[in-house]
Amino acid sequence: MSVRALDTAFQRFFMGLSGYPKPRKKYIDDSFALPDPSYLGFKRLNKNKGAVRLPKIGWVRFIGYQPLGGELCSVTVRRKAGHWYAAIAWRAEIADPPPSVLPAVGLDRGIAVFAALSDGTKIAPLNAFKVIKDKLARAQRKLARKIKFSANWRKQKAKITRLHMRAANARKDFLHKLSTDLAKSHGVIKLEKLQVQNMTRSAMGTVDNPGKNVAAKSGLNRSILDQGWGMFATMLKYKFAERGGELQYIDPAYTSQTCAECGVIDKASRIDQATFRCVHCGHEDNADTNAARNILQARALAAEPPKRTLRRVGKRKHQAEAAYV
Numbered sequence: 084m085s086v087r088a089l090d091t092a093f094q095r096f097f098m099g100l101s102g103y104p105k106p107r108k109k110y111i112d113d114s115f116a117l118p119d120p121s122y123l124g125f126k127r128l129n130k131n132k133g134a135v136r137l138p139k140i141g142w143v144r145f146i147g148y149q150p151l152g153g154e155l156c157s158v159t160v161r162r163k164a165g166h167w168y169a170a171i172a173w174r175a176e177i178a179d180p181p182p183s184v185l186p187a188v189g190l191d192r193g194i195a196v197f198a199a200l201s202d203g204t205k206i207a208p209l210n211a212f213k214v215i216k217d218k219l220a221r222a223q224r225k226l227a228r229k230i231k232f233s234a235n236w237r238k239q240k241a242k243i244t245r246l247h248m249r250a251a252n253a254r255k256d257f258l259h260k261l262s263t264d265l266a267k268s269h270g271v272i273k274l275e276k277l278q279v280q281n282m283t284r285s286a287m288g289t290v291d292n293p294g295k296n297v298a299a300k301s302g303l304n305r306s307i308l309d310q311g312w313g314m315f316a317t318m319l320k321y322k323f324a325e326r327g328g329e330l331q332y333i334d335p336a337y338t339s340q341t342c343a344e345c346g347v348i349d350k351a352s353r354i355d356q357a358t359f360r361c362v363h364c365g366h367e368d369n370a371d372t373n374a375a376r377n378i379l380q381a382r383a384l385a386a387e388p389p390k391r392t393l394r395r396v397g398k399r400k401h402q403a404e405a406a407y408v
Contacts, residue, residue: 189379
């Protein structure tokens, strides 16, 4: 499986889908996969517990096993924050669900308000990282005072990992519950196609051209990443597909400066973070709700095909490819 993973990584690299494969490091992404079903043996112990038979280890009990039906494909055992997890993959063919007849809704993602819907609903953010921020800072200061790779250093490192894991689990739980509720109550949802990677770039700049308001931009980047916008969109996509719904993306340009009533674009209408008052027709509404209404009215973007651009890796490699062609 390690050789297969390396081969897949190089294939994705040469197709331009990912960066150059990184060498594996000890204690980072510790996992192993068992692709052959003959290695797997599952036995129900009771309603909430099961067991998996691993090579050279034997039967290992685990919590949360739920058979999904179909063909059992593989199991991947992975360690996270001192705990071991088994990801069990099943393959089954299911019929496409009928198109949903539930209403459509526009959704504007933000920081002060995590999600504002075009019907006026506003969902408060969880801010999972903000909850652990102070504890994490104290734990990292303790780590800095310990001898690297000593026994106490490893214990303190494990505490920091558990803090990050707690925030990640809370964020994932929040996003799963919210995305499921939206998928059950709406047939189409429209989102802005945000480039989160570009939005969270550092403002530090260079030595010759230093950036401005670096600390403020760093805090903004941290808040954006704490929301999990990309994970939220991924969950919405497959949950809507399971129920016959559709996730659509729209161009985010001027959605926060456009009046949802008259359509006039003017940045002066956005008075502050929470208030929108159109300078043309006088329409007043919550700024996030107004943006969500514009998102609902906007035309959906066409689906982009996956990028398969071949990367050039050195002059010699390029010549070899040219000769092959």
